[in-house]
Amino acid sequence: MNALLPPSLVEHSEAEALFRFETGAPDAVRAALGMNATRIGDAVVLSMREDPTRFWSKALGFGRTAPVTAGLIGEVCDFYRAEGTPQAVLQLAPSVIPGDWAEICRREGITAQSSWVKLVGVVDELVANADASDRRPPAGVRVTPLEPGDAARWASVMMRAFGMPETHYAQMAAASAGQPGWYPYAAWLDGEIVGTGTMYVAEETAQLFAGAVLPHARNRGGQTELLAARARMAQKLGCRWLVAETGAETGGSHNPSLHNMLRLGFRTAYERRNWTWQPVTPASA
Structure with a gap:
């Protein structure tokens, strides 16, 4: 553990x-x-x-x-x-x-x-790995803090990326973007929001939340860049740890989100x- x-x-x-x-x-x-x-x-x-x-x-x-x-x-x-x-x-x-x-x-x-799988990362280590000169940059995807005027579009993408209904659920997600303690980010490809990720900060710990990319924009490094952007913000805010979770691999299944986090420096805490x-x-x- x-x-x-x-x-x-x-x-x-x-x-x-x-x-x-x-x-x-x-x-x-x-x-x-x-x-x-x-x-x-x-x-x-x-x-x-x-x-x-x-x-x-x-x-x-x-x-x-x-x-x-x-x-x-x-x-x-x-x-x-x-x-x-x-x-x-x-x-x-x-x-x-x-x-x-x-x-x-x-x-x-x-x-x-x-x-x-529950994962924990040391913020300074994650940022150092994200900024390493040998890390491959995302292919055509850029990640920015979410602008308030984009909250509805961002929330819609979040629900579509997770395969959830947009009605009501997107309004719930959009509401979080303007609340204290939340730090939402958007991934962009050719002027379109194609990925989401947000983070809730409490004292020295930041919780990653809702990191996902639409199918047509995957395999470009967008999800890793969303992780890196939130790690950098956590460092600016004085956080020491990032906490995340994702599905465990079973029966030969492969979870790209898990491997993206492990490559960036997260460590498995427990299943x-x-x-x-x-x-x-x-x-x-």
């Missing part, structure tokens, strides 16, 4: 960024998507009842100051039941999963799914399982 940051801080970084991203959505968007959020113990618990992607209802950030218990997970699942959430993902670092986790999962209707909750009647203890 990477010792740059303890898992509790790695998880907290992502949890706070996602909490701010979702709760910062306009009221009309929150109403249309059936959004609600709370904090239970250390965790942020996010519900999006009318989300056809089943991506945005998540509970994460567990175990920073107190252990994960059956009672805590029960409260999280009770929140989702009360919200009428059709499905949610619980994300816990391996180090905080309790010994009775299998029993908790059986009782609450939680099942194991895919895994993500984290996604645990899916669905509303079943809790099993008796």
Whole structure:
């Protein structure tokens, strides 16, 4: 396990960024998507009842100051039941999963799914690698800080790059661009926004978020340049660490995002399982 940051801080970084991203959505968007959020113990618990992607209802950030218990997970699942959430993902670092986790999962209707890789980078090292004379420059792609007038286009590209609906979701993303602590960037090709990436900064840690490039503009170095631009900004802001996550490779699969981050100098902290909750009647203890 990477010792740059303890898992509790790695998880907290992502949890706070996602909490701010979702709760910062306009009221009309929150109403249309059936959004609600709370904090239970250390965790942020996010519900999006009318989300056809089943991506945005998540509970994460567990175990920073107190252990994960059956009672805590029960409260999280009770929140989702009360919200009428059709499905949610619980994300816990391996180090905080309790010994009775299998029993908790059986009782609450939680099942194991895919895994993500959590990565941490030392900002100064990442910037040095990004500015190294032998690094290949992007092919025709330039990356700039996002101008306010481009927020709607940028948000639309973000959703298309991730294969998500634009209606409501793009408005949520665009709203983040003007909020404190967020530093959004756009990748351009021939005058068109073709890639997105943003970053949420809290004290000495910066959380990477929503880095993606449209299919027709991939394999030009745009995603790496988005990483480099945010690392440089993190350095200017006095951050020491960058935190990121992406899908784990399984069964011979290849994740270019993971390799782009590793080449720039990110280090794997750990793999984290996604645990899916669905509303079943809790099993008796």
